[in-house]
Amino acid sequence: xxxxxxxxxxxxxxxxxxxxxxxxxxxxxxxxxxxxxxxxxxxxxxxxxxxxxxxxxxxxxxxxxxxxxxxxxxxxxxxxxxxxxxxxxxxxx
Numbered sequence: 001x002x003x004x005x006x007x008x009x010x011x012x013x014x015x016x017x018x019x020x021x022x023x024x025x026x027x028x029x030x031x032x033x034x035x036x037x038x039x040x041x042x043x044x045x046x047x048x049x050x051x052x053x054x055x056x057x058x059x060x061x062x063x064x065x066x067x068x069x070x071x072x073x074x075x076x077x078x079x080x081x082x083x084x085x086x087x088x089x090x091x092x093x
Contacts, residue, residue, distance in 0.1 A: 013066065013074045022080040024062070028055055029079045032062040039090035052082060052090045061092075 065078025
């Protein structure tokens with residue numbers, strides 16, 4: 001995980017309520033956020049950084065979206081199982 005995605009104590013970023021929209025749990029999101037990124041991260045038109053990580057428990061790929069907050073630093077605002085659109089943009093096979 002990129003060092004900018006952890007706080008000063010090495011913890012993963014804060015997960016906003018929008019990060020739970022697709023049914024992933026806080027434990028799943030935080031575990032995936034600590035795995036190495038896969039493919040090529042990219043920024044959306046709205047400035048959200050999208051990275052693909054994976055669940056350590058079973059290896060399923062997870063897309064994570066980060067936004068920058070002046071007060072909180074990097075905040076996770078999106079988490080979902082990998083979609084075709086993100087697979088393509090992240091240049092994954």
